[in-house]
Amino acid sequence: MIKQYLRNLRQAIIRIFAFVSKEIRVIFHQPRLIFSLILGPFLILLLFGIGYRDVPRTLDTLFVVPEGSQIEGMVKDYATSLGDRINFAGIVHNPATADKQLRERQVDLVVVTPIDPMADWQNDEQSTFSLYHSEVDPFEAVYIQVIGQRYAEEINQQVLMAALAQSQQEASLWHENVVQAETHASSVKEALAAGNAAAARDSAEALQEELDLLATAVGSGVSMVSSLEEAGGQANTTTKLLEEMDTLQNQIDDVLAFTEDDNKLSEGETTAAEIENSLAEVDDQLQTFQEMDTNVLVAPFRSKTLNITEANIEPMHFYIPAVIALLLQHLAITLAGLSIVHEKIGGSMELFRAAPVTAFETLTGKFTSYLFIIGVLAAVLTTLVVLVLHMPMLGSWIFYGLVLLALLLASLGIGFHISLAARSHSQAIQYGMLTLLAAIFFSGFFLPLYRLIPPVRIVSWLLPATYGTVLLQDVMLRGEVPQILLLLALFGFAIILWLLGWIRLARQMAVKEQ
Amino acid sequence: MIESKTKENIIHTEALTKQFANVPAVDKLNLDIPEDVIFGFIGPSGCGKTTSVRLMLGIYTADSGEAKVMQHSPQAFGRQERAQIGYMPQQFVLYPELTVWENLNFAASLYGVPLRRKERLEEMLELVELTGQEKKKVHDLSGGMKRRLSLAAAIVHNPELIFLDEPTAGIDPVLRRKFWDYFQQLKSQGHTLFITTQYVAEAASCDYVGIMVKGRLLTVETPDGLRRRALGGDIIHLHTTNILEEGKFKALQKQPFVLDHKVNRLRNHGIEIVVDDASMALPLLLDWCHGQGIGVDSASEYVPVFDDVFVKLIKQETAVAEVADD
Numbered sequence A: 001m002i003k004q005y006l007r008n009l010r011q012a013i014i015r016i017f018a019f020v021s022k023e024i025r026v027i028f029h030q031p032r033l034i035f036s037l038i039l040g041p042f043l044i045l046l047l048f049g050i051g052y053r054d055v056p057r058t059l060d061t062l063f064v065v066p067e068g069s070q071i072e073g074m075v076k077d078y079a080t081s082l083g084d085r086i087n088f089a090g091i092v093h094n095p096a097t098a099d100k101q102l103r104e105r106q107v108d109l110v111v112v113t114p115i116d117p118m119a120d121w122q123n124d125e126q127s128t129f130s131l132y133h134s135e136v137d138p139f140e141a142v143y144i145q146v147i148g149q150r151y152a153e154e155i156n157q158q159v160l161m162a163a164l165a166q167s168q169q170e171a172s173l174w175h176e177n178v179v180q181a182e183t184h185a186s187s188v189k190e191a192l193a194a195g196n197a198a199a200a201r202d203s204a205e206a207l208q209e210e211l212d213l214l215a216t217a218v219g220s221g222v223s224m225v226s227s228l229e230e231a232g233g234q235a236n237t238t239t240k241l242l243e244e245m246d247t248l249q250n251q252i253d254d255v256l257a258f259t260e261d262d263n264k265l266s267e268g269e270t271t272a273a274e275i276e277n278s279l280a281e282v283d284d285q286l287q288t289f290q291e292m293d294t295n296v297l298v299a300p301f302r303s304k305t306l307n308i309t310e311a312n313i314e315p316m317h318f319y320i321p322a323v324i325a326l327l328l329q330h331l332a333i334t335l336a337g338l339s340i341v342h343e344k345i346g347g348s349m350e351l352f353r354a355a356p357v358t359a360f361e362t363l364t365g366k367f368t369s370y371l372f373i374i375g376v377l378a379a380v381l382t383t384l385v386v387l388v389l390h391m392p393m394l395g396s397w398i399f400y401g402l403v404l405l406a407l408l409l410a411s412l413g414i415g416f417h418i419s420l421a422a423r424s425h426s427q428a429i430q431y432g433m434l435t436l437l438a439a440i441f442f443s444g445f446f447l448p449l450y451r452l453i454p455p456v457r458i459v460s461w462l463l464p465a466t467y468g469t470v471l472l473q474d475v476m477l478r479g480e481v482p483q484i485l486l487l488l489a490l491f492g493f494a495i496i497l498w499l500l501g502w503i504r505l506a507r508q509m510a511v512k513e514q
Numbered sequence B: 001m002i003e004s005k006t007k008e009n010i011i012h013t014e015a016l017t018k019q020f021a022n023v024p025a026v027d028k029l030n031l032d033i034p035e036d037v038i039f040g041f042i043g044p045s046g047c048g049k050t051t052s053v054r055l056m057l058g059i060y061t062a063d064s065g066e067a068k069v070m071q072h073s074p075q076a077f078g079r080q081e082r083a084q085i086g087y088m089p090q091q092f093v094l095y096p097e098l099t100v101w102e103n104l105n106f107a108a109s110l111y112g113v114p115l116r117r118k119e120r121l122e123e124m125l126e127l128v129e130l131t132g133q134e135k136k137k138v139h140d141l142s143g144g145m146k147r148r149l150s151l152a153a154a155i156v157h158n159p160e161l162i163f164l165d166e167p168t169a170g171i172d173p174v175l176r177r178k179f180w181d182y183f184q185q186l187k188s189q190g191h192t193l194f195i196t197t198q199y200v201a202e203a204a205s206c207d208y209v210g211i212m213v214k215g216r217l218l219t220v221e222t223p224d225g226l227r228r229r230a231l232g233g234d235i236i237h238l239h240t241t242n243i244l245e246e247g248k249f250k251a252l253q254k255q256p257f258v259l260d261h262k263v264n265r266l267r268n269h270g271i272e273i274v275v276d277d278a279s280m281a282l283p284l285l286l287d288w289c290h291g292q293g294i295g296v297d298s299a300s301e302y303v304p305v306f307d308d309v310f311v312k313l314i315k316q317e318t319a320v321a322e323v324a325d326d
Helices: A002-028 A031-051 A072-085 A095-103 A117-122 A138-193 A197-232 A237-258 A262-291 A294-298 A315-346 A348-354 A359-387 A397-421 A425-442 A454-460 A464-478 A484-509 B049-057 B079-083 B100-110 B118-127 B143-155 B173-188 B200-205 B223-231 B246-253 B278-292 B306-325
Strands: A059-064 A086-092 A109-112 A130-133 B009-020 B023-034 B038-042 B064-069 B085-088 B161-165 B192-197 B208-213 B216-221 B234-240 B258-266 B270-275 B296-302
Touching (some): A002 A359, A031 A315, A031 A359, A059 A095, A072 A086, A072 A138, A086 A095, A095 A109, A095 A130, A130 A138, A138 A197, A138 A262, A138 A294, A197 A237, A237 A262, A315 A348, A315 A359, A315 A397, A315 A425, A315 A464, A315 A484, A348 B085, A359 A397, A359 A484, A397 A484, A425 A454, A425 A464, A464 A484, B009 B049, B023 B192, B023 B216, B038 B049, B038 B173, B049 B085, B049 B161, B049 B192, B079 B085, B085 B143, B100 B118, B100 B143, B118 B143, B143 B161, B143 B173, B173 B192, B200 B306, B208 B306, B216 B223, B216 B306, B223 B234, B223 B306, B246 B258, B246 B270, B278 B296
Parallel strands (some): A059 A086, A059 A109, B038 B192, B038 B208, B161 B192
Antiparallel strands (some): A109 A130, B009 B023, B208 B216, B234 B270, B234 B296, B258 B270
């Protein structure tokens, strides 16, 4: 009994390895096939690495500015403010000329500036820059929309900065008013100390006049800055300045009142001294105002992005795990997809039916051989991407191997099901190409999965390349343990496919009704 | 039905029937084939030979009837039964990308032949005269060499029963002769061969021949038996010096060694005589001619080509079958 069992087991192993040996030899007898299998995927990656440009698109942009517009001078300056993204292609006055050039694709973008922005502002309306393009690619259209928004923001910022710079320049003139006011304040104080109420009143009136001038100038110059500061939650230099000016107004009113009453001359003297102090404070704050950075005032916030991952990941490196997953899936599906259909069409299946070979032995042998062949290809491909393309490998090679194993088993499973369903080589290749197309769109290769609605994501998770991409990114780029649930799901997927494939092959190898 | 008293029947079928789209491919096939013989299954293309083989191999399931191959139903074949059967399909089904040796090795592995098999493979290649071609890829082989490789692959595991489906189809007469030499050699080694063929002449090399037409087995006989069945007995061709007179012709018809008065005139003073046993009747005929003063140029047993036998048999048996059906 045991002897018979061992004999059967030995023969089963011989039959399994018959398929392993046969499949490997069939492939290794075709040097061109090996060449294309090993070097093909690597050359694709290499070409991608060399050819990929991580630069934003430069749009040749033509500006339409109405004849005699006040903003013509600043259009060109602003046009270059977005760096390389806009290539200034000139200014035209006639919209029809710009329209013709856009339609003939001589330019990528036409910006039509507002006819009279001042009038718009006076009417409490925003002035509009219209951007015209002829893109059919929705992603490019979005890119142009973003560029338009950035352009408008940039202009708004530039306008504000110009206005602020002008206010700061004017503030240097207000210092003279402050000095003059200080002189008057000193005279008031001295006159009150001498008990000369009439002289004190004269000087106080002169001081009041000077303070009125200063309050008007400061009020109009810094109010915009004060609003920006309040909006940005910054230290309110200008608000303090304006409050100080209000205090001065009150103080001078008090001084004038004290000069009317001889009993309060000493109080007036004290208040005049306070005015002197307030003016010194105003002078300091004006100095601070002049030194303020307009950039900070106009754009108080900026963003700074920091990546907590360890590697310096280049765009090419980001795509490599997905490309490896996609290529290995496709190789596995193609090889396995053609395998059984080849036996069916070539007639070997009839031989298998007559021979003491089982579906289990056939499928196990074929799985093992393709796993070995594609495993070797994957190892060579990995070596090349690490050594030649300097792909970072932050995680464990053991996890990397586990992910590839699961990916290949599941992909081979799909391939064998294709082979079991196909009735011709061309049908098997068609099914394989459809799977590749599905993987390109749904595996997260170039479209993140969140962009797909949940029901469509089911298709994504039916593709081993989806799991492969996520898990390889975890291991290679993040240096993390791959998400265990995903890895187990992929192994589970592979086991289910293998079992179903076994059942289907057993049916096909069993007695035929016709 | 073959009468075999000494050997057990290795194949037995009873009313075995298979239809495709309500058209009978094999119709009530009754066969009993003993061990250690070459059984030739002859019939035109599409007559149901391959379907019969597939039914006996368990590749097809029968619609009705019964088959026993090596005392087992083909549908219930286990590993052991399958390992005792060799099969060479009609088409070449091995792998063109592999070498002769690799293909043969794969076939041996399929049947679980132990790994120390080098000697056995060499023996097989020697048998089919492919020694020295081991490293040649199959796509570089001629059609005849491929057929020989297929034969080697079918018998590499030393099966008890070998099914060869049209092994000589499309190959030249010299190679066909060689193939039949291999088959005789295999038979002498104790194998039973079930061979289908369209070449009627090959029936002469078989121990038993079954003739199949339109899914029906018309008859099973030895090659000699078939001839006798087709022609009604042995044939003697007699050529006289002069034309035989009518009176003497009628007298010849009445001789006891002539079966059913079957005497026909042939061209050039020739006469065809149907007898029960040519070896017994020939001396009696010559004595009778001498007694009648008839000059004899030649007298010998005529062995007709199997094509003629086949055509005659088909006509006879089809008529009998139709009458039986009516």
